[in-house]
Amino acid sequence: MIPVLLIVIPLLSGLATFLIKQEKGAKTWSLFSSLITLVISVLGITVVKDQSALSANLEWLPMLGSSFAVTLDGMGQILCLLTAVAFPMIFGATWNATYKNAKNFYALMLLSQAGLMGVFLAYDALLFYFFWELALIPAYFLCSQWGGEKRIAVTMKFFIYTFVGSLFMLIGIIYVYFHTPGQSFALEDFYKAALSPKEQDWLFWLFFIAFAVKMPIFPLHTWQPDTYEQSPTATTMVLSGVMVKMGLLGVIRWLAPVLPMATWQQGDTVGLLCVIGMIYASILAMQQDDLKRLIAYSSIAHVGLMCLAIFVTSEKGMQGVMIQMFNHGINVIGLWIVVELIERQFKTRKISELGGLAQKAPALAILLVVVALANVALPLTNAFIGEFLLFTGVFTSSVSKMGPVFTAVAALSIILSAVYTLNMIQRVFYGNTNQLTANARDIRPNEKLVLGILVVAILVIGVYPKPFLELTQGTVDAIMSKMIIKHPI
């Protein structure tokens, strides 16, 4: 029942939002709805232990062997929690922003939340594809209608990129479907599909392209910085905080265990792409003057590391990916909130035009520094434990021969990440104020509250990550066993 609620509440409340006339009403309603979703999601993780309440299997298309199968497993719990946490944060942080046609804006935001929940919960391939696309449509409208100057062209690029990827995945899904016992779209049957190594090889790329576009992985990332830059910041938070996790989840749930042999086979090729992307994106991030583009490129580097860890196939790495998916979401949303607050006050995102903010807005500065340090994975922050596991996983991988090389090169991106993040902090918050920032004011209480909660989460997970690691242990074991059983050696 819980997974159905997680999808239905944002869906219905989103549709209802279209009917609300006043902006304030739409805003309050959305915040309320997202809080309800958060409560249910937390209940699903902490209180409810009954398996039957954590999954549902309703009849949908029995003729085609597809059903409305949703399950809240460990990975689902962590990603649904991230989605459920993200939306109230976003609504809270952008409370003072005004949007024209606000009701449509909030309605589409909630609909995208419903789509995301569906992707994270679906245990049926056709249903997964359905939600995969449904999460995309509201994002398209959000970016195109409320974005920056070049929004229309940029969003079109984003849409076509992801749409092509999705369609490739659809071919793959249909092909696997014809090879499942009894022709069914159920996840369990997908795991049993009889596919020869050769078939797995080309199917791998069909699926991988869809997921790689979403994450994004070099060289399919070119839509990302433009889209992040042009989208309204609230949507950028959804895109980078939550939506990129769709790609990672896709690989973990729908690619690696379904096509294990190909995953072994292609692991190093993908790993190489990830590493190239990490270094390339980090170098580009160093060159940026626009805060949004800087964070966009930094995000490519972080997601690249997670993808790398999946493909070297080690338990530690996989465990790291699970927790890091959550951490990255929290951290990057925190960064976007800061950007949003800066942009709303100064009408600019250019690093070169800002400076000395720490004197005028100390609260913002303190909160940002914590979030930024988490982004660099400083010990005692959440990302440290994640990256530690990721690097350990990649380094000790018994599958990939390239493990140590990948680790060495990937580690460079951490150094680069420290360089551009600290440089950004220094240039935006320290030094002397200029004409623009001389009369800056500090952030409002609601903004302080949201950033404060994020900072607390960062520190709590950083100090005591055990509950999170335990949450996903079962999923990690299940996936690893599926992948290892079919190890060719």
Added chain:
Amino acid sequence: MNAIVISAIWGVVMMFSGAFSKSNATARNLSVIGILLLFAVNLLELYGTRLFDVNTTGMLAFDNFGLLFNTFAIGCTAVYFLLNGRDMEKVGLHVAEYYALIFFVLAGIFISSSFSSLLLLFLGIEIISIPLYILTGTDKRNLKSNEASLKYFLMGSFSTGIMLMGICLIYGAKGTFNIEQIALGTTALTPMIGAGLLLLMFSMAFKVSAAPFHFWTPDVYDGAPTVFTSFMATIVKAGLFIAFIRLFESAFETMHPQWQTLIAIITAATLIIGNLTAVFQQSVKRMLAYSSIAQAGFMLFALVAMNGIGREGLLYYTLAYSVPTIGIFAILVRMKDYTFEGFNGLAKHQPVLAAVTTIFLLSLAGIPATAGFMGKFYMLSAAIQNGHVMWLVIVGILCAAISVYYYFRVIQAMYFKDGEPRELETSGFHKGLLVLMAAFVVFIGIFPQWVIQMLYDFIF
């Protein structure tokens, strides 16, 4: 049989009504009565009650596949009448005759969905085509309409000639017009059968506007009064597809491996040419004309794959393609400016119209939760199950991505650009009907079970 007889009779009734009454309302109401009657008698036959027991000496065979298609076609025509009745009256003075011609076209479509002799195929196709030539030219004072009509007539006549030649060759080789008997014992392409098959394939490809025989389509669709383009591009096209698949499945299935590659090439060309040229259009009407070529490409998948899923899928596609297309054209008719810029800012001006247009366009682009997605899903499944044409599937996918570009241009114009669109007054009834259609498109997109169940109940 029920549907053929009633539609022919009702065509005559409509002509007489035109002679006796000049009232447009009478014609409109009579046509709606006729189409409802047609729907009822066709349903009766689907459930086993035949009103007319005519010995067709094996020239017509009524199976559930054809009857189910007829049901969809009649349903779509009913919606089309309700939606476009008043717009038809603006084309010219002879409103009753327009309806009469449409009923005759329907009779032709019903023959094409149940022929089992090549002669009846020919007859059916001609009964469809000749009224269409006239409908294309109904806007007498419009030069474009005249030109389109003449062009359509000339090209159509050539293709008829080619079809006749093909039929003659097949008859020469096999000594029969019956499509089942043609298939008997034929596994290899003799030169004569091969030539006959080719000519039939080309003429049918012309009729469904498959590349490279599509050149008439944009001009004819553009020149014809928009209300009739809507009918031609949807119900008629689907009917011709049913004839195409019926012919090739019954007569030439044993030779499928030999002609599969050729039809796959035609499909790829149709997809590529239709989609690429649609990108460069400045008028939404021409874009829709090219996109209808592109959609034909997707429907051809059923023919390439030649399996159960394809057949089923083609019926589903009929609904999934026709309803949104009729809807889009109904909105287009109301616009005074057919260019993309003409749609600028429609969302602010007419939020309901913009919203339904968006749903129709999303469906045509094949986005999940709309009927179009399940249509595309079926077609792709058919081709993938066939297994020999994976390259074509990839071409189809890339073309589907291109189609997003031009369909979304309309959405962009409506929602993200400012402008003062000029459109005709839209009545509440119209809006209500469009909203219902959009709801239907979403409904069968999310719960395709309802349609699929029907396919399974009647076909298997």
